[in-house]
Every structure is written in C-alpha cells, then in structure tokens.
Amino acid sequence: MEDTIVAISTPHGEGAIGIVRMSGSKAFDVIEKIFKPGSKTVDDYENRQLIYGHILDNNQVIDEVLVALMKAPKTYTTEDLVEINCHGGSVPIRRILDLILTFDVRMAEPGEFTKRAFLNGRLDLSQAESVMDMISAKTPKGFDVAYNQLEGYLSKKVKKIREDIVDLFSKIEVGIDYPEADIEDITHEEIKEVLEYNLEKVNHMIEGSETGKIIRNGLSTVIVGKPNVGKSSLLNALLKESKAIVTSIPGTTRDVIEEYININGIPLKIIDTAGIRETDNEIEKIGVKRSKVFFNKADLVILVLNNAEELSVEDREIISYIEDKKVIVVVNKTDLENKLDFDALEVLVKDKTILRTSVMNEHGIEAVENEIAKLVYHGEVKSKENDFITNVRHIAALKKAKESIQAAINATDSAIGYDFIEVDIKDAYDYLGEITGETLGEDVIDKIFSKFCLGK
C-alpha cells in the first residue's frame, strides 16, 4: 500500500482560504486525531460532505476549518482523500501542514497526487499530462488549456476521430468478409470523404497547437532599436501593465535577460537586448549583429524607432534582417516633432503593422498589447475556444496521424485495393491512440517514466 502524502494545494501567498490535501491509507486516521467537528463525530458524516470544525494541536485550536472526507476509490487519487479548507495566508496553513507531518505522513512531491491518479487508473495519459502542464503553466491561459485537456477535451476529440475510423473500417470490412452478400461495397470516394472530413479536424488541432505552444512556453519576443529610442521604457511599460512577472531568470547568453510577462493571457518571454553592453562601435551599439541571433530565435520582434529622427542606415539594416518575421513596428516619442518619413517606412516594412506611441506619456501602450494578442491568434481572437494543444508529444502524434491520413487519401485517388488504404488508416488510428494512451508504445511509456519520475 502506498504511503500517505500531504501538500498545500492552493497557491502560496495571501488568499481568503487555503486547502491542505492529504491522500493515502492513513489520511482518515490522521484527520480523526487532529480534527474536532462542530457537533457530532467524524463517523456521523457522509462521504464527501463538508464538515465544520476545528483543527486542534494538543487541545489548542489552530484554525477554524471545513473538512471534506472522500472515501476510496471514487476520489481524485482513488485513495482515501482529505481536504482541509482553512484560512488563507501562510501562517495557519503552514501550521496545519506541520501538524500533519508529525504523523506518519510525508510531504508530496510536485505532481504526486496526479501521479497517483494516473497510476491508479483514474486519469488517462493525456489527462495526467495535462495536470502536469497545469502545474507548470506559466499563465492563466496556459492553465485553462491544460484544464480543458484534463477534462478530457482533447481525448474526446481524438476519440471521436478514432470512432469515425473504426466505423470506416467496418464499412470496408463488410464488403471484404461478405463478398457475395447482397450489399453495396463502399467506394473509394466514400472512403475519401470520411478521411478528408477527419483530416480537417486533425489539421485544425495542429493549427491550434502552434498557439498552444506559445500559451504554454511563452512567445519569445525581442525588442530592438537604436539606443535611446525608448526600448527599456516600452519594456517597463509592458511590465507595469502586466503586473504579473512570473519569473525573471538570466538567459543562456551572457548579458541577456529573459523576462516573462503576461499580456491578455499570453505569456511573453522577452529577450531584453537592452542588457547588451554598449560599445564605441556604432553598429555594435545598435546591437544588430548580436541581436541577429535573437531575431532568429524570436517568434515576435518589436522594432522601436524614434519619431523625432530620420530613418538611419542602421534602422534600414535592422528592417532588412526581420523581413520574414512577425514584427510590430513601434514609432515612439510621438510627443516630439516628427522627422521620420512614414511613407518611406511603410514601403520599407511592407505589410507590417506600424503603431505610434509616446511611452513617456503612457500613450499607445494598449495598442501594442492588442497587436501582440492579435498576432498570436493569427488575427482571429479565439479566447473562448480552448482548442490549443500544448503538449509536444500530442503535437508529434497529430502530425504523424495527419501524414497517414493524407497518404490514405492519396491512395483513394488511385484504384488501389482496400487492404493497402487500410494500412495507412490503421497507422493514423494508432498515432491518435498514442495521445489518449489507447495505443501503447515504448515511447509513450518512456514519456510516462520521464514525467513521473518512477525510476528507482
């Protein structure tokens, strides 16, 4: 039998309530020792009922709480599970946790409740992975997407396609197994129709996955421009708006800082080239050469220009580097007299969006944020529809499924026998099954082991 684990399940910091969660065979024993219900005893309450009472340490009240007892196996972990809803803030919640840890209960590892839920068969693979994504989600949006997958949203979609394929198989097979029966064979065209319908679904999911990746990992963004155009001010303004700096870690390259900021639910990983040391060399000053490296890595480039200066050679050079990137051109310092030739700029940057700001006067920042969101969602903001796949393994499987369906569709265009077409259809079926864990493969299992640290 697994040992009993405990953890604080709500985020650290101030909050109205906090939840301490405990799972395992000893969870009920422990709660009986530290919890005194308002009136009756613990035994008098029904499964899953919220019980009012107090947590006591040596008869001393630590906190006034609501406790939920959930009996195995119908719980998240499928084990006996206890949730203590206590007052938020770090002091009471910490004291309850410390008290529980004096019993034969240990601190849970990150994701361990989920690991148990998965190992105990409560969650399928894609659901368990989603929980892990949720735990490591960098933004609320990323959390939402992961949550949807936990709810089986992705599994449901994939299962529907697999059902369609099974149905298609049965239609093909009936003709093969009963060649002399009085039934019409399915035609190549009919097979193609079903495949194309489902290919579109898979494509849709793959398209969403690009956005999903951004939602999970952050949109890597570079702010470039000559010195003193207002790069740092723009960054600071964005930071101020977002209020939610998730993390601030030194980048892999010396002198470069990566900041995570959150704009309209989209995490931006800003590679702050402002940190690059200035030198005497004019070109180096702009940081073009060194910034080039970051251009290549960046999903989004924000080019900052000075409204009060004419376009310089360096500006033009930067523009030539970022031709095929997603770029937002920000012309800053609109509070000063205009010297920049906008007509020339428009010709230079072609179809890229040009925005005007006066960062100093907090003017135009919102437009920059909106433009970022627009670019991420390919111009159509789909914030309600969480059709984003964030897991790399899922995306890879979808892409393979797509290839196989496409191969099958191509085969239907020739007069080739059904048994050949079925080879590709089966491949697609199996790849889709890898997402839900219904197709078992070595790589899937490797993934499980890497995600849940099961090795001993």
Next chain:
Amino acid sequence: MNNNYDVIVVGAGHAGSEAALAAARMGSKTLLLTINLNSVAMMPCSPSIGGTAKGHLVREIDALGGEMGRVIDKTYIQSKMLNTRKGPAVHSLRAQADKNEYHIEMKRVIEETDGLYLKQTEVTDLMIEDGMVKGVKDNLNLTYSAKAVIICTGTYLGGKVFIGKNTFQSGPDGLKAATELSENLKEKGIYLRRFKTGTPARVNMRSLNKDQMLIQKGDETVVPFSFMSDDISKEQVPCWLTYTNNDTHELILNNLHETALFGGQIEGVGPRYCPSIEDKINRFSDKNRHQLFIEPEGNYTNEMYVQGMSTSLPLPLQEAFMQTIKGLENVEIMRPAYAIEYDCINPTKVRDTLEHKKISNLYFAGQTNGTSGYEEAAAQGLMAGANAHLKINGEEAFVLDRSEAYIGVLIDDLITKGTNEPYRMMSSRCEYRLVLRQDNADFRLTERAYKIGLATEERYQRMLDRKKAVDEEIERMKALMLKPDDINGFLENQESSTINSSKSLYDLLKRPELTYEIMSEVDTDRKPLSEDVIFQCENKIKYKGYIVKQLEQIKKFKKLEKRILPETINYTDIDGLRNEAKQKLEEIQPKSLGQASRISGVNPADINVLYIYIEKMKRQGELNE
C-alpha cells in the same frame, strides 16, 4: 489388446482428423476414436471449404503440412477465388466439395498413415490422475491409455436437435450424440456451456426450376488450395442463385411461434453472422429480399444445399416458405433444416497450445472450443495435435502469433477474448493482412513446420524452389536495364510517361499502369514462369511501400508481445488495477503485456498500470531471480 498410445484424439471431424494426422506424422502412436466411422471428416452443413479468411486458414493448414487443402483439391466440384477486385491480401479461395468423396478421401489418408489407428467407439469418460490426463474410457467399459488426449467432439457433445417444436438428443445429421461424456467432463470440473448452430434443408435437384434462377459458375482457371497440388482443373458443376420475396417473409413472420428458437426452448447461443432466415427477416425488416444459393452436395447425388436458408421451422412450413421462392415453386425437401445445440468449453480455459490450463496434457480443438466452421476446427486440430506431440516429448511448444498467421489470430482471439457465440474467422479480425496473404502461406510457415517434423521434406523443397524462382526473377528484373530508345515508343502506347535514361524492368513495374504481362512486349527473353510466381513478383514490386509500413506495425506489435508477464504475478495485489481488470487478468493469465491489452474488460489505463508495475519490478531487479 494393446491399448497404450501416445496421443488419443476423441472425435474424427475436421479438428480430430488434422489433430491425429499431425501427431502421428510427427511420430506419436496415435489413436483416433469416432462414434461412427462413416462420419470421418463429414461435412454436415455447407459443402464449401474456404471463403473469406477461412480460405487463408486452409492455405496455412496446408503450408504447415495439414491435409484439408489436399483433400479439397482432389474432391472439389466447383472453385472460385473471391474478392479478386479488392487487392491481393483479401483474395480468398473457396471450393465446393463432393461431400462424400471428401469424407472417403480423408478417411483413406488417415487409414494409410503409419502409427495412426482409427477406431469406432463412443468415449464416455476421461482418466485423470493428479491433474494430468492418462487416457479415456468408452461405452464398452474399455480403457485406452495415453500421454495426451485431444477432445474434438464438435456438435456430438450433448447434442440436441430442434426441428419446429420437435426436439431430440442427436449429434449432427442424425448421428448419435455423446451425452455420457458431457456429464463426466462436468464432474471433472470442466465447465461446459451451450452453443447452437443450424443447417438449412437439402432439396432434390429434380424438383427445381433452374431456368427461373441465375446460374453461378466456377472460375475458369482454378487455383489449388494446396501448395502440393499442380494443375487440378476439371469440369465443374454450377450453383444457382435466387431470392426470397414478400410472400416468403410474410409466411415466416406469421409462423415465428412455430419455431423452438423464438419459443425460447433453445438456451444455446447462436452465431450472429450465420443467422437463420427467421432471424434475418426479423432483424432486417427493411430488406425486401434475401439471397439464397442452391449448391450441389456432390457429383453422385441430387441433393442440393440451400445456402442462406437455415431455419428451425417445422418441416411442412420449411417446404411451404421455400415454395414461395422463384425457381423453388415445386421444391421437394429431402433432409429437413434443423438447429442443433451442443456443449462446448470456454476457450479462455486453454493455453496458446490449446492445452487445458488446469488439466495437464488434455487438449481441446474445434467446435468444443466455441468455434464454428470446418476450417477453424481443422486449424486448431493441427495445432493441438502438434503441440500434444511436442509436449509429451519434452519439446518446445509451437505457437503462432497474430503477425505470423490467421491461425495465430484465431487461437489468440479464443484464449484471450473468449467468445460468446460460435466464433468464425473473418478478415477483419486480422490486423496484418498485407503480410498474411493466402498466396504466401508457405513462405511464412512451411519452414517452421518442417523444423518440428510436421511438414515433409518434399513440401519444404517445393517451398524453397518456389521462393528461389521468385527471387531469381526479381533479380533478373532488377538487372534488366531498358534503354529510352528501345522502350519509349512502347511506353507511349501504354500511356505511361517516357524515360530519359535507362531504367530497370523492376523500376518500371512499380508504375500502376504497367503489368508483368504488358511488359512481355519489351521483355522478350523472359523464361516461362507459373502464374503464381508472376503474382508473387508483381506483389513484391508494386506494393513494397505498403508492405514495409505493415512490417513496421508488426515490429511495434512484437515489442509488446515480448513484454512478458511472469506466471507468478499476483494481479489482486497491484494497486490501481480496476477490479474487473484484476479478475480478467487472473482468469486469462496472459503471457505478455500485448496479450493483456487485448482482453476485453482490461482498458488502456489498466495496461499503463501493469506496464509501470512490471517496469518497476524490472528496474528493481525483482524479475531477475
């Protein structure tokens, strides 16, 4: 009377005949017992051997050294390759036998096999000591001892026939049922259940209006079942096609209460894929006609089999409803249709060698394992016979997996999934059809059978010769380079794109529009080759990409088959397995994770749990005892 044998086979139908022949040919002194010597390899239902998927089984039985293919090649009266328009993997051979000749030919082969003893008696009991079978007893109170016993009792075991509301104990076609054996098997702790099947009426050919029906002829070029047969072409007999109509349906619907089936007197479960005409009309009420084929039962009889019209209506009604059908207006029934209920075991109780899990050296094959069909029975018989011989000689078991043979699929399905109705082999049950074709059964299986002494030297050589012919021709085609000047005119004529530099004949044949036959015009030096070798070569070239893909799928499949679940595993102790899964795993005791994943009631989450469990054990070194 010396009554000591190595192997005893109980029942001489299609399973029993192959079982006894396999064991005897491998060197076991074998006794084959049957209730009636006149019913050896009898075909009590359809006159056909083969058909979709079943044809593959016959080819595999033959490739392994079995007899069914050779006997049908000698005794067929009509032959057809089905599904020829659907790709080589699902081409299926079917032939109709002269039933009587088939029986006589199989009996003759058995009689002439050294070390094989064919005797008439009714087995009534098994001798079992310390969980191991020691022999059988018969109704004359004689005992026959053996190291292994194979039960192939078919519909004889506890057989009960229904015609209308009349029921009586009977085996197939009026033969005696084996009732005492049923009781004694149950007493030995072998759980038996009731299955049901049925057969249509036989009618007199002289009473048919043939000109009112559609004639169905056999193929002009006949492909033999056996890899040992050469040209077997001969004059074939035709079949006849006609349809039911509204009058037929009305008559049957108005008389459903006259059948034992709908009256609820039959407890056995019948096959969904082979429904009675009552069932068909009842379940598919939107269909306004059902087809029926009238097939001759042999060259020397006027009896005709009415395929598709199995029924348990009373005899007068059988004749009445048939007379509503075009061509059958004056039909005269010679043998009535009947339903038969019989005892069989749950096949999850046997291993992949078909040996019972609890009683050592006791094997089950054929309808007794819950299957239906001559071919399914013969395939199991062959495997049980071979494995009984191997076991008593301390040799390694002979098991085929799902990627090696239809036989592998059949047995794996039976022992892993069990069956709730008589199990029929179907193409759709087989995952790797592109590789498991009927035309390459010998390449897949003959060498393995040869190595265990099941296939003869002659058969093995034939396979090697055929393989050599194919390989040599492929090599020749790769080496034969065709120059643009010599061939572009020809290609234009064939509406195939022209070439700029020389290309091999092999590469050109990859084009869908070019066939081996078409290429003869520019490939003038070719040797004459058999149709079959040409077919092999073309398949190899044209479908290489797909076959490679399927081999990849097989590789993935094999990985999970190699994840062995030790017999010592205690499933009830594994946290996280659902109770249903625990129960099923305990019952089936799968050999590998792959097999476990095919058990119904074990879901992917359970398999993940199991996978992680064995992986953890492995990492902890607990498996390396």
